[in-house]
Amino acid sequence: MAELKDFFQSADWKTEKHVPVIEAPDKINKGEAIKIAVSVGKQIAHPNTTEHHISWIEVYFLADGEKFPYQILRAEFAAHGASVQGPNASTIFTHPEVVASLKSEKSGTVLASSYCNIHGLWQSSVKISVG
Numbered sequence: 001m002a003e004l005k006d007f008f009q010s011a012d013w014k015t016e017k018h019v020p021v022i023e024a025p026d027k028i029n030k031g032e033a034i035k036i037a038v039s040v041g042k043q044i045a046h047p048n049t050t051e052h053h054i055s056w057i058e059v060y061f062l063a064d065g066e067k068f069p070y071q072i073l074r075a076e077f078a079a080h081g082a083s084v085q086g087p088n089a090s091t092i093f094t095h096p097e098v099v100a101s102l103k104s105e106k107s108g109t110v111l112a113s114s115y116c117n118i119h120g121l122w123q124s125s126v127k128i129s130v131g
Contacts, residue, residue: 072102
């Protein structure tokens with residue numbers, strides 16, 4: 001039986017345009033908000049056309065000692081140049097980038113996933129220390 005986890009791909013975002021890039025502080029103080037930005041195509045631009053685009057980004061936070069991560073956000077990108085005139089005929093294109101804030105009393109890991117309509121599921125993660 002196929003499992004969803006088997007379809008997630010990862011790589012270095014500096015050489016692979018599909019990897020979600022997580023920008024967050026390495027360390028914060030307790031009670032301080034953590035600002036997290038996630039984008040796709042930071043180093044190498046990802047196409048954003050009707051035929052080839054990032055459909056969504058999800059962000060989770062797994063606090064140390066917790067069994068399951070908390071979903072922080074899910075953003076869907078719906079404008080990829082399609083219009084009533086046809087594919088790539090519009091001037092409106094969304095950019096796959098999101099920003100979220102959260103507070104945690106515990107250190108943990110930010111996990112991000114993205115979906116390319118041609119190349120599938122991609123993931124990355126970064127550790128944040130709370131002191």
